[in-house]
Amino acid sequence: MKKVYVIDTNVFLQDPRAIFQFEDNEVVIPAVVLEEIDSKKRYMDEIGRNARQFSRMLDRLRNQGKLHEGIPLENGGTVRVELNHRSLQYLKETFIEVTNDNRILAVAMNLQSELQASDPAKKVIIVSKDALVRVKADALGIVAEDFLSDRVTEYDNIYKGKLYQEVSKDVLNQFYENQELPVSILEKERLYPHQFIVLKDALGTPASAVAKVDETGKLVKPFAKExxxxxxxxxxxxxxxxxxxxxxxxxxxxxxxxxxxxxxxxxxxxxxxxxxxxxxxxxxxxxxxxxxxxxxxxxxxxxxxxxxxxxxxxxxxxxxxxxxxxxxxxxxxxxxxxxxxxxxxxxxxxxxxxxxxxxxxxxxxxxxxxxxxxxxxxxxxxxxxxxxxxxxxxxxxxxxxxxxxxxxxxxxxxxxxxxxxxxxxxxxxxxxxxxxxxxxxx
CATH class of the missing domain: 3.40.50.300 (P-loop containing nucleotide triphosphate hydrolases)
Known part of the structure; x- marks a missing residue:
């Protein structure tokens, strides 16, 4: 089942091409997001550059049709600028102040109310880098997600450049004698060029060695003499x-x-x-x-x-x-x-x-x-x-x-x-x- 993603301004200021990251789903850009991006486009920094790039990209999409009606994307999804569903009537019962964040939340909330009547299986999700926007959305019963496509890896998988590995005493002796080891003897996970390996005796003796994968990624060798x-x-x-x-x-x-x-x-x-x-x-x-x-x-x-x-x-x-x-x-x-x-x-x-x-x-x-x-x-x-x-x-x-x-x-x-x-x-x-x-x- 296709989903409707309502995108916050900070997502586009982080990744101006974010609309292409939601596969074949529907991407909704609230009108207030355009106003916020317009206020940032004159900045002479990364935020300003992203605002200008996003603006030019939307302008090119405009040549393919009317943005408020929806334009198909290459990945099978659609993107549209939402001009309606801006009423704060239901939102004011919870959040009184009229802020840009609340206007974006109102769009998501009103879209969700409309879909519950016409297409209950279709889910509305608000995507924001702002943790408090996600918290407020959750309080309103709207599914909220962080934008994760800009992350280079999962938290636990960040490359450290080194690992510790237990080996037999025979492997340690072979390393000391030959001054190298084939990676195949050690590899429990993928090893990279110039990755450091601390070899320790599996039996718990003090014997150990510090080695480094060579530039080919196939051999483990000692350090150069420092x-x-x-x-x-x-x-x-x-x-x-x-x-x-x-x-x-x-x-x-x-x-x-x-x-x-x-x-x-x-x-x-x-x-x-x-x-x-x-x-x-x-x-x-x-x-x-x-x-x-x-x-x-x-x-x-x-x-x-x-x-x-x-x-x-x-x-x-x-x-x-x-x-x-x-x-x-x-x-x-x-x-x-x-x-x-x-x-x-x-x-x-x-x-x-x-x-x-x-x-x-x-x-x-x-x-x-x-x-x-x-x-x-x-x-x-x-x-x-x-x-x-x-x-x-x-x-x-x-x-x-x-x-x-x-x-x-x-x-x-x-x-x-x-x-x-x-x-x-x-x-x-x-x-x-x-x-x-x-x-x-x-």
Missing amino acids: PEHVWGIKPRNVEQKMALELLLREDIPLVTLTGKAGTGKTLLSLAAGLLQTEDMGRYNKLLVARPVVPMGKDIGFLPGEKEEKLRPWMQPVFDNLEYLFNTKKPGELDQILAGMGSIQVEALTYIRGRSIPDQFIIIDEAQNLTKHEVKTILTRVGEGSKIVFMGDPAQIDHPYLDELNNGLAYVVEMFKDQAISGHVKLEKGERSGLAQLAADLL
Whole structure:
């Protein structure tokens, strides 16, 4: 039985092509949704871009017929703009205020009342990214769903880049003797290129080994021998060793790191970048960028030149650089960076239109990027460059993103089976005992 999906505005602002995700069912767009999208189309950000793309797509559909009567889609469904069923008569008994959310709920409620009389088997479902809209719909007896088509994977299936596996003592001995193992001996689930495996003795003895799937995905080999320290930084746990292995490999131009606050993502990336830029000369420049997304209320416009405006947003990067350079006096880091000239700290606002060859690029707080933004960044990377995306998907400040549809998760999932990329999730905090406890408890 076909269903009727009433779509909230935030769905189209997240995915402008969402109308094509409902198979052969009927998609209803309340008129108020067009008004809300019209108010967003002048925004010079991802929301504005999606609003404009949705508007142009509807305009093209208009050439096929009248939108208020319904237009067939390629997948067998239909889409229409609902001009009627706007009465708030029944809704006012529960929700008195006339808001855009309540107007969308009224459309769904009135459609449901009409169908109960004419076609009781046909179900009306409201689709919204707004949790409270779904709660209110449920209170009104309307089926409500989140829009899940933009999620890259299920919650429990997010790729971690590592796994732990128990093997026999004979397999461990074979690994130590031959310095490799065929994946077929280990595989209980699919393994990906550059995936890390911690081998443990199935009998419970202390014998173990840390290995990595090679670029072909067919062999498991030991780590490359890592340096004793990287710009004074020594890995404190096996996950940090995994991260450094990926960061220092020239044949892996794309690295993604996820983990809670304090797991060492930024510090390790900066140390690896400085080593390969300043000491090894592998790259011409170290470029560090992060999205300008505030946590909590925005602090408004800032005075000064571009560098002065960016300083508060980029301060976490400068904090790590001060630690690496062991600076003690105010202004000392600025003098060092000015003298070196090979370290550039930028906001991602300025990356569009650039081509970035022969650079070590670090994108911090990448969980606040959309899928479109990470595509824009990756298509800027030139020959001879290496790019590192890192962040904590559990700490998202963007209003339309969550743990499963953000740009960082998108890159991790889409590139996990590519030989040119590597990923690891860092789980053990090393900032301080307090920071680790706060990350776990809060």
